[in-house]
Amino acid sequence: xxxxxxxxxxxxxxxxxxxxxxxxxxxxxxxxxxxxxxxxxxxxxxxxxxxxxxxxxxxxxxxxxxxxxxxxxxxxxxxxxxxxxxxxxxxxxxxxxxxxxxxxxxxxxxxxxxxxxxxxxxxxxxxxxxxxxxxxxxxxxxxxxxxxxxxxxxxxxxxxxxxxxxxxxxxxxxxxxxxxxxxxxxxxxxxxxxxxxxxxxxxxxxxxxxxxxxxxxxxxxxxxxxxxxxxxxxxxxxxxxxxxxxxxxxxxxxxxxxxxxxxxxxxxxxxxxxxxxxxxxxxxxxxxxxxxxxxxxxxxxxxxxxxxxxxxxxxxxxxxxxxxxxxxxxx
Numbered sequence: 001x002x003x004x005x006x007x008x009x010x011x012x013x014x015x016x017x018x019x020x021x022x023x024x025x026x027x028x029x030x031x032x033x034x035x036x037x038x039x040x041x042x043x044x045x046x047x048x049x050x051x052x053x054x055x056x057x058x059x060x061x062x063x064x065x066x067x068x069x070x071x072x073x074x075x076x077x078x079x080x081x082x083x084x085x086x087x088x089x090x091x092x093x094x095x096x097x098x099x100x101x102x103x104x105x106x107x108x109x110x111x112x113x114x115x116x117x118x119x120x121x122x123x124x125x126x127x128x129x130x131x132x133x134x135x136x137x138x139x140x141x142x143x144x145x146x147x148x149x150x151x152x153x154x155x156x157x158x159x160x161x162x163x164x165x166x167x168x169x170x171x172x173x174x175x176x177x178x179x180x181x182x183x184x185x186x187x188x189x190x191x192x193x194x195x196x197x198x199x200x201x202x203x204x205x206x207x208x209x210x211x212x213x214x215x216x217x218x219x220x221x222x223x224x225x226x227x228x229x230x231x232x233x234x235x236x237x238x239x240x241x242x243x244x245x246x247x248x249x250x251x252x253x254x255x256x257x258x259x260x261x262x263x264x265x266x267x268x269x270x271x272x273x274x275x276x277x278x279x280x281x282x283x284x285x286x287x288x289x290x291x292x293x294x295x296x297x298x299x300x301x302x303x304x305x306x307x308x309x310x311x312x313x314x315x316x317x318x319x320x321x322x323x324x325x326x327x328x329x330x331x
Contacts, residue, residue, distance in 0.1 A: 251267060
């Protein structure tokens with residue numbers, strides 16, 4: 001039987017005790033900037049023309065994986081996600097095999113809408129991933145057409161989910177749906193009945209206003225996970241624990257910076273370690289810890305930490321800043 005809980009792990013370090021991290025906890029990788037859906041609550045669906053889109057070349061991905069060896073510790077998690085869907089990249093399995101063979105991180109997981117799953121992907125992906133998170137955008141083909149502006153065969157999609165679960169081996173299958181697709185308790189029961197036979201984990205996830213400058217009638221003002229409360233944050237936790245590599249090799253602090261305002265570097269010309277320890281990211285971290293978030297774009301209008309984040313650095317900003325400046329003086 002599958003378990004109903006969010007994709008968030010509560011087994012986490014006290015982030016404020018570890019800042020500044022020599023090794024990022026998470027490296028987010030965008031294999032594809034292209035998506036096969038146009039959902040009405042994300043940058044692709046709402047502001048698609050403003051996005052820079054690319055497919056990550058295999059050689060760039062392997063360079064990224066090789067770069068991880070320069071960090072003093074192993075990255076906890078590689079998470080394949082971004083503005084696009086990873087399954088659009090035809091080299092995906094080959095990429096993941098390389099990452100697995102190199103022991104690039106403690107865990108590797110992928111976020112996808114799952115519609116592009118093929119027999120080969122269903123057979124091969126569970127061999128190279130520790131968890132596959134699939135976002136289900138509705139309970140029927142009509143829902144997908146309305147929310148994602150995409151025609152699809154819902155029965156075929158359900159068959160793919162069942163086949164993936166049967167082929168999963170040690171890979172965890174996490175199926176989630178957004179609250180906008182669940183109109184009432186009957187819909188919730190329909191979702192649970194559908195995913196119980198083909199998932200290890202499942203969850204009804206709230207859609208929240210985490211994207212700066214994007215708005216949707218589907219957004220709620222509640223906390224994204226479980227029953228925690230929304231808490232306005234002065235310091236972004238994301239920029240201290242992870243980093244986002246876009247499909248063309250450009251690196252930004254997080255996926256929320258989809259316009260790439262805070263461009264930290266380019267993996268085509270730099271190592272990931274150099275970017276992680278570089279002056280641009282360090283300056284951004286210092287400005288956050290010094291109380292200047294309201295002056296920064298897109299941070300000033302970002303509410304991802306408020307609505308989605310358990311880690312909170314606000315009360316520890318002064319001590320984190322002191323340690324960070326001390327680290328700077330050593331280098």
